Amino acid sequence: MNPFSLRALVLALSLAFAASAQAQPANAKPPLDTRAGPTQAAAAAEDAAARARRQPGDHIAVVVNQDVVTAGEIAQRTQRAREEARMRGEPVPDAETARQQALEALIEDRVLVTYARESGARVDEAELDRVVGNVAAQNRLNLEQLKERLKADGVDFKRFRENLRDQMLTERVREREVVGRIRVTDGEIDKHLAEREAAAAAKAPINVAQILIPVPSTASETERSALRQRAERALARVKGGEDFAAVARELSEDGNRAKGGEIGLRPADRLPDLFSQAAASLSPGQITPNLLVSEAGYHVLKLLERQAGAAANQVTETHARHILIRASEKVPPEMAVTRLREMKRLIESGQVKFEELARQYSEDGSAPQGGDLGWAAPGMFVPEFEEVMNRLDLNGLSEPLQSRFGFHLIQVLERRTKEIEPRQLRDQARAQLRERKFEEAYKEWVKDLRARAFIEMRDNSGS
Structure with missing residues (x-):
C-alpha cells in the first residue's frame, strides 16, 4: 500500500471532524500523492461518517453485493457536490445531475468496499487503533474526547471505526491489484529515457546574438520588400567575414544592440522556438545560413556559446x-x-x-x-x-x-x-510510467468489479 495514500485518508478523517473547530495540522504530505489526494479521501471519510449516522427513518435506495446505499447518503453527497462546485467557482450542476453522479459514486464505493472485504486483506486492531488515535491527536483530542465529538455529531463510534477499516482495506486492495495490472516494457523505458535525454539537451544553456530588422504590422508590401533587402545585406556582410557585433550595433534594432546583439546565456527552452530550433543545427561561431522570419521582423542569428546540458543520469x-x-x-x-x-x-x-x-x-x-x-x-x-x-x-x-x-x-x-545509477534510472523511469498508467488501469479495474457485482436499484426517485 502506498503510505501516502493512507496518510491522505487519515488527513481526510481529521478534516471531517475539524469542520466545527480551527483546522489543525494533518499527517499528510499533500503534493506527494497524485492518485489518492485529500479531496477524494475526504469524500470517503465523510461518507463513512454519514453511514455511521444513519437515521432509523432512512431507507435503502440500492443494494450492492452485501451492502446498501441509503437515500440519506445520496442526498448528503448530492448536497456536498453542489456546495463544493459553488466554492470552487464552477458551474453548479442541477439537482438531478448531481444526484445521479452521487448515486454512481456511492455504488462504486460499495462495489470496492465489498470486494475489499472478501479479498483476504486485513487491517488488524492495533493498526486501526493507531489510525483512530492519529485522528484524535491531529484534532488535539484524546480518544474519549473524539468519541464525544462523534456522539455530538450523531455518529456511532463503533460503526465509524468499522467504516474506517473498510476504507483502509479498499485502499490497500486498490494499490495491490491495480499496480498488478500495469505492465511497462523495456521498449517503453528506452523511449522514456530517450525523451528525457532530448529534453535535457533542449534545456542546455546557449548564448546567441541577433541582428533584428523589425517589420511594422502596418508595413506595405513595398516596405516589407525594402526591409527584407536590408536584412539580406546584413546577412551577406556577416557571412562575408565582417564582425557580427559591429554590424549588429550598426543595423540591429533590438534591445541588445549596444552589446552587439548578444542575448546572453540562457536555457534553450527559454528562448523563442524560432531561435532554439535554428541554433540546434549550429556550432559555436556559426551564423544561420538564411534569414529567420517572425512576426517581429527579419533575424540574423549567430550561436556564440553552447554549454553541456545535464546528463541523462x-x-x-x-x-x-x-x-x-x-x-x-x-x-x-x-x-x-x-x-x-x-x-x-x-x-x-x-x-x-x-x-x-x-x-x-x-x-x-x-x-x-x-x-x-x-x-x-x-x-x-x-x-x-x-x-x-x-x-x-x-x-x-x-x-x-x-x-x-x-x-x-x-x-x-x-x-x-x-x-543516478543506470539501474536506478531505469527503475525510476518504470515507476514514472506506471504512475502515468495508473488512472487508466484503475478505471478498468473498477469497471470489471462493477460488471461482476450484484446491484439492485430499489429507489431511484430521490424521494
Whole structure:
C-alpha cells in the first residue's frame, strides 16, 4: 500500500471532524500523492461518517453485493457536490445531475468496499487503533474526547471505526491489484529515457546574438520588400567575414544592440522556438545560413556559446517548504489567498519567520517541521505545485498557488544535482510510467468489479 495514500485518508478523517473547530495540522504530505489526494479521501471519510449516522427513518435506495446505499447518503453527497462546485467557482450542476453522479459514486464505493472485504486483506486492531488515535491527536483530542465529538455529531463510534477499516482495506486492495495490472516494457523505458535525454539537451544553456530588422504590422508590401533587402545585406556582410557585433550595433534594432546583439546565456527552452530550433543545427561561431522570419521582423542569428546540458543520469533535486491552507465553507478560496499573501508580506518584511507561520497555520503533516518537505526529485510533487516551485529562485517566495490539495505558499531552500545509477534510472523511469498508467488501469479495474457485482436499484426517485 502506498503510505501516502493512507496518510491522505487519515488527513481526510481529521478534516471531517475539524469542520466545527480551527483546522489543525494533518499527517499528510499533500503534493506527494497524485492518485489518492485529500479531496477524494475526504469524500470517503465523510461518507463513512454519514453511514455511521444513519437515521432509523432512512431507507435503502440500492443494494450492492452485501451492502446498501441509503437515500440519506445520496442526498448528503448530492448536497456536498453542489456546495463544493459553488466554492470552487464552477458551474453548479442541477439537482438531478448531481444526484445521479452521487448515486454512481456511492455504488462504486460499495462495489470496492465489498470486494475489499472478501479479498483476504486485513487491517488488524492495533493498526486501526493507531489510525483512530492519529485522528484524535491531529484534532488535539484524546480518544474519549473524539468519541464525544462523534456522539455530538450523531455518529456511532463503533460503526465509524468499522467504516474506517473498510476504507483502509479498499485502499490497500486498490494499490495491490491495480499496480498488478500495469505492465511497462523495456521498449517503453528506452523511449522514456530517450525523451528525457532530448529534453535535457533542449534545456542546455546557449548564448546567441541577433541582428533584428523589425517589420511594422502596418508595413506595405513595398516596405516589407525594402526591409527584407536590408536584412539580406546584413546577412551577406556577416557571412562575408565582417564582425557580427559591429554590424549588429550598426543595423540591429533590438534591445541588445549596444552589446552587439548578444542575448546572453540562457536555457534553450527559454528562448523563442524560432531561435532554439535554428541554433540546434549550429556550432559555436556559426551564423544561420538564411534569414529567420517572425512576426517581429527579419533575424540574423549567430550561436556564440553552447554549454553541456545535464546528463541523462542526473536529476536536480529541490529542498523546499510550504504553508498549506485548505478551502472550506469557513475559509473560501479568496480568504485562503488573502491569508497567504499576508503571510508572504510578513515573511519578506522580516517580521515573522516562515517556519513559525508554517507550524502555526499550515494544514499539512509538514507543519511541525516548519513546512519542510525535504529533498524531492522531479515528479515527486503534483505538476501544478512543481511547476511553480521550479521557477523560484533560492529563498524566493511564490505567490499563493492552488493545487488539488489547497492553496500553497512555497519557498525553495536548496537545489542539488544528483547522479543516478543506470539501474536506478531505469527503475525510476518504470515507476514514472506506471504512475502515468495508473488512472487508466484503475478505471478498468473498477469497471470489471462493477460488471461482476450484484446491484439492485430499489429507489431511484430521490424521494
